[in-house]
Amino acid sequence: MTTAEAPIVVHDLTMAYGSFVIQRDLTFTVQSGDIFIIMGGSGCGKSTLLRHLIGLMPPAKGDVFIDGENFWTAPPEVQERLKRGFGVLFQSGGLWSSMTLAENIALPLQEYTSLPPDQIREVVSLKLALVGLAGFEAFYPSEISGGMQKRAGLARAMALDPDILFFDEPSAGLDPISSRRLDELIIELRDSLGATVVVVTHELASIFTIGNNSVFLDADTKTMIASGDPKVLRDECPDLKVREFLTRGELGRQVPAAGVPQTSARGAG
Amino acid sequence: MLVEEKEAVDGVKDTPRERGAIQVSRPAEGTLPVHLSGSWTLQSDRPTVAELQRQIDAAAPVQRLTFETSGLTAWDSGLVTFLRNVEELCRSRQIAIDRGTLPDGIRRLLDLAAAVPERQEARRGEARDPILARIGKWGIGVVEAAADMLRFIGEAFLAFLHLLHGRASFRGSDLALLLQECGAQALPIVTLISFLVGAILAFIGAVQLQQFGAQIYVANLVGLAMALEMGAMMTAIIMSGRTGAAFAAQLGTMQVNQEIDALTTLGISPMEFLVVPRMLALVLMVPLLTVYADLMGMLGGAAIGVTMLDISLKTYFNQLQEALTIKYCAQGLIKSAVYGVIVALAGCMRGMQSGRSAAAVGQAATSAVVTSIVGIIVASAILTVIYLRVW
DSSP: OGGGGSSEEEEEEEEEETTEEEEEEEEEEEOTTOEEEEEESTTSSHHHHHHHHTTSSOOSEEEEEETTEEGGGSOHHHHHHHHHTEEEEBTTBOOOTTSOHHHHHHHHHHHHOOOOHHHHHHHHHHHHHHTTOTTOTTOOGGGSOHHHHHHHHHHHHTTTOOSEEEEESTTTTOOHHHHHHHHHHHHHHHHHHOOEEEEEOOOHHHHHHHOSEEEEEETTTTEEEEESOHHHHHHHOSOHHHHHHHTTTOGGGTTTSSOOOSSOOOOOO | OOOSSOOSOOOSSSSOOOBEEEEEOOOBTTEEEEEEEEEESTTSBOOOHHHHHHHHHHTOOOOEEEEEEEEEEEESHHHHHHHHHHHHHHHHHTOEEEOTTSOHHHHHHHHHHHHSOOOGGGSOOOOOOOHHHHHHHHHHHHHHHHHHHHHHHHHHHHHHHHHHTTOOOOOHHHHHHHHHHHTGGGHHHHHHHHHHHHHHHHHHHHHHHHTTTOGGGHHHHHHHHIIIIIHHHHHHHHHIIIIIHHHHHHHHHHHHTTHHHHHHHTTOOHIIIIIHHHHHHHHHHHHHHHHHHHHHHHHHHHHHHHHHSOOOHHHHHHHHHHHOOHHHHHHHHHHHHHHHHHHHHHHHHHHHHOOSSHHHHHHHHHHHHHHHHHHHHHHHHHHHHHHHHHO
């Protein structure tokens, strides 16, 4: 199979907190150069899936292959090496609050490269400029706005020129313009760095603008119910739930709007 | 928002409160018209469902309820909850409800409330486990907590081995800042407390020793007590409240902010980057602070000795010098190093174990202080016995 070459292959993954299963039987492949969307309703386990992919939470069952290596059975040195190829933008930015933006971005460089301080300073200023924060080197995360924190988090995620970039809800809490600019930045990064991008989001505008592949997680059946290009899924997915999600519920709008019958026992919503 | 034509805010005290009322007419062919009148707000007195139920019972058999709302002056959630209860009641008695005459807003709210059926598993059961199950769960919890503690101590130990090999990754500037926080900045409070503890010891001792005319032994009492135990213990307890709790809160907040996740995904061990410098700082600073606290305590004793017992400073310190040996001081210092480890471990462990909410961070700080104080007292007892038997 060609999947051995793919940057991320998830095989038969089951995620659980103790005995409480979040999602089961997840199998999908992220191809090199993809902008891969993990989508689904609130609470379906999107962010938990991301934690499995970036090495924060071991699977209850199944495997995650990164660059052909089985991440969770690999020895710690291999895990470390694989993690070094990740850049992660956390939901809240995840910046280290006791350090300035420059120190935040410099830390990965200091840890993993032997660059002299003045070169590190140059790289830091480049990364900050790329996300539109040139000149903010000496600011602490608490001194800048939420949107700027997100962008600074992105600058840190790019510090080591990673092969795979992970974004957890990148546009949450951003105004429409900033969120659109972030989308453009993501595409730009993919094209210029040749990185593979995995994005957790339920922002429809982003999904269609940037995504070329996706997986849809369903909270009720606790598994993935669709995968593929989101634009194709919107028009052709056989599952009504996926099409409703991708059209903001416009499909079923006419049916139950007026008199909701009181006693009809619908499935747990 | 819900209130339609609500009059100026009800004066709850002065005027008699507005009331809501129900009245039923006589049923015609099983239909019971219910007249709702007056003010049906949460603030007003209004009838309960039980009253309507009595009237329905009195008028039986009823197959249908209709509402007459022309006398209604104001309503809010008070009326909607009442009607929801009425619907509940009618469903159980298979009485039909005609909502047609209710105000439009109420009808829509009732529809909205009924649109998504109650999720059965969402309602948390209040069922209590039988006593044996509770004891069992408690036991499992204790074992798990002990295992977590051992795991944390093991990880901390491994991180220190890395440090000894010169491979631990933390920033020197972080360590310097922590040393300052745990050391120099703790001096004022350590000064105050140990001076007073020394004075209190001397004062209590003085009252007793004066009865035998042995006032001069106040110096021995204060010197030995401070050097052997009180200096180390007071310092450790101050540091657990001051620094241990701060560590737990810092690390807990970093959990909440995903800062620790960010370290982990970069392949930087949080144990090495965050826990090792904090432990180092406390293990280095607590013994130093203890030496200082010992001296301050002895000074406090001297203050009492000079002012109350007419002992000259010179005699006091000569007596001290005779009473104190290197052995006693060393025993106290070893204790203080152990306490430092305990305070640092407890603070860092509770912080790293903290959940991801504001309440969890508060619990982590509390639990750090409790854990370290218990640890300090237990360690003190064990070390004292060891000193008595072995040294």
